[in-house]
Amino acid sequence: MSDENSSKSSSRSSTGAALDSASMNPEELALLVGLMRQQGYSPADFELVEDAAPELSTLLGLPDHLLTLRRKSTGHEQFYTTQSGTPWLFTACDDLSAGRFGPAATSSL
Known part of the structure; x- marks a missing residue:
């Protein structure tokens, strides 16, 4: 199910950040x-x-x-456009709910 071709995109210039310090709208980040x-x-x-x-x-x-959005443990990546009016956050939520990043962790906090 995982898309191994998507991991080849690491050569592009980007500013990587951990999810908790990503440079995006704080409300959107909190929802995600x-x-x-x-x-x-x-x-x-x-x-x-x-x-x-x-x-x-x-x-x-x-x-x-x-x-x-990349899951470190599986390497799976999904791409989202952030142009005005695009539902990127809803699409990302749908991808998580559908298990596109792999199964959720089963261990407790």
């Missing part, structure tokens, strides 16, 4: 972290990367930045 916990995922197992040099965005014809 809350859903991760609700679904049984550890937010520390995820990394959010904002495309600082949007070569990929330009190549795809996207006007704004791309965010990459």
Whole structure:
């Protein structure tokens, strides 16, 4: 189920940040972290990367930045456009709920 080709994107320029210190809207981040916990995922197992040099965005014809949400333990990545009016947060939540990042952790806090 995992997309091994998506891990080859690490050569693009980006500003990597741990999920808890990502440079994004704090309200959106809080919603994402809350859903991760609700679904049984550890937010520390995820990394959010904002495309600082949007070569990929330009190549795809996207006007704004791309965010990459990556699960460290599986290496699975999903890409989201953050242009105005896009439902990236809802799409990310749907991806978590659907198990696209792999099964949630079963250990307790």
